[in-house]
Amino acid sequence: AQKITQTQPGMFVQEKEAVTLDCTYDTSDPSYGLFWYKQPSSGEMIFLIYQGSYDQQNATEGRYSLNFQKARKSANLVISASQLGDSAMYFCAMREGTDSSYKLIFGSGTRLLVRP
Amino acid sequence: DTGVSQDPRHKITKRGQNVTFRCDPISEHNRLYWYRQTLGQGPEFLTYFQNEAQLEKSRLLSDRFSAERPKGSFSTLEIQRTEQGDSAMYLCASSFHDLRGARTEAFFGQGTRLTVV
Numbered sequence: 605a606q607k608i609t610q611t612q613p614g615m616f617v618q619e620k621e622a623v624t625l626d627c628t629y630d631t632s633d634p635s636y637g638l639f640w641y642k643q644p645s646s647g648e649m650i651f652l653i654y655q656g657s658y659d660q661q662n663a664t665e666g667r668y669s670l671n672f673q674k675a676r677k678s679a680n681l682v683i684s685a686s687q688l689g690d691s692a693m694y695f696c697a698m699r700e701g702t703d704s705s706y707k708l709i710f711g712s713g714t715r716l717l718v719r720p
Numbered sequence: 721d722t723g724v725s726q727d728p729r730h731k732i733t734k735r736g737q738n739v740t741f742r743c744d745p746i747s748e749h750n751r752l753y754w755y756r757q758t759l760g761q762g763p764e765f766l767t768y769f770q771n772e773a774q775l776e777k778s779r780l781l782s783d784r785f786s787a788e789r790p791k792g793s794f795s796t797l798e799i800q801r802t803e804q805g806d807s808a809m810y811l812c813a814s815s816f817h818d819l820r821g822a823r824t825e826a827f828f829g830q831g832t833r834l835t836v837v
Contacts, residue, residue: 608762641828646830647809647811647830647831647833648723648724648811648828648829648830648831649763649811649813649828650828651825651826651827654825695762695763697762705751705753705768705775705776705817706751706753706768706813706815706826707753707765707768707776708763708765708826709765710761710762710763710764711762712760712761712762713760713761713762
């Protein structure tokens with residue numbers, strides 16, 4: 605069964621507007637972590653934001669926030685005030701268990717294009 | 721040292737040849753990870769090291785693949801008898817973990833893009 609599902613292969617957003625990238629996950633482990641990474645055309649994966657399964661509040665990092673709905677098993681990324689430099693692939697990922705390693709399961713990604 | 725470095729950035733090889741990639745992690749990072757990313761997909765975990773010890777290997781890592789981290793610093797990933805299905809981006813990442821469970825985030829390199837013709 606697919607562990608991480610990103611149903612939006614591509615998204616457009618107007619510069620300065622907000623955009624939500626969807627991510628749903630599947631796990632039976634009560635302890636897990638959810639990550640979002642950005643991959644520009646240069647190839648490296650850039651860490652954006654992290655949410656632990658026991659965290660009470662939604663994670664925020666600057667213009668990035670994670671809309672964590674545990675009962676729905678969703679962890680959507682919200683980017684506020686989009687910038688042209690936000691155009692990239694975005695990947696949702698999950699780490700299961702209490703192991704603190706970065707053995708991550710990634711989704712198939714969403715390509716975001718910011719229009720001027 | 722400003723980040724994770726991978727070499728080469730691109731490699732084209734003929735089917736059946738052996739290839740070796742190198743990853744230099746951030747110097748104080750004790751954990752090192754290899755991932756493979758095929759076109760249109762997210763990265764898939766291959767293996768990881770704590771210092772020089774290889775702690776876990778994915779079943780994706782067939783017997784043609786071998787990874788080493790001999791001195792707990794840089795790592796190499798070798799693919800023997802390459803096949804066209806090995807064409808992918810190979811990403812390396814590193815992080816720091818201590819015994820108390822404190823850790824940094826994982827930092828990724830820019831990857832090595834392998835094309836098998």
